[in-house]
Amino acid sequence: MEVRFQNEIIKQKKFEFDSMASPELRADFDQDMDVDFNDLILLARNLGKKANLFQALSLFDLNQDEIINEVDFVRFKDFFGFPKSPQP
Ligand SMILES: [Ca+2]
Numbered sequence: 001m002e003v004r005f006q007n008e009i010i011k012q013k014k015f016e017f018d019s020m021a022s023p024e025l026r027a028d029f030d031q032d033m034d035v036d037f038n039d040l041i042l043l044a045r046n047l048g049k050k051a052n053l054f055q056a057l058s059l060f061d062l063n064q065d066e067i068i069n070e071v072d073f074v075r076f077k078d079f080f081g082f083p084k085s086p087q088p
């Protein structure tokens with residue numbers, strides 16, 4: 001981002017995209033930064049639906065085979081509970 005005054009840069013700040021975002025958040029369908037029962041319910045509501053890559057429903061197609069089915073549930077299971085609570 002550049003801030004200019006009389007065509008001179010008076011402040012410049014570079015924004016960096018966090019490319020190291022957790023892959024588990026792919027299953028965070030409601031985008032509240034965790035993978036929990038709310039996300040599971042959203043997945044379940046779309047079970048059996050076709051989802052090509054250009055549809056919003058493809059969000060639920062975790063293995064990208066263009067159908068939302070039990071295979072996506074199995075993959076979801078690997079992400080469920082993210083983020084893990086720190087161990088005491
Ligand atoms: Ca969530």
Ligand SMILES: [Ca+2]
Binds near residue numbers: 060062064067071
């Ligand atoms: Ca699928």
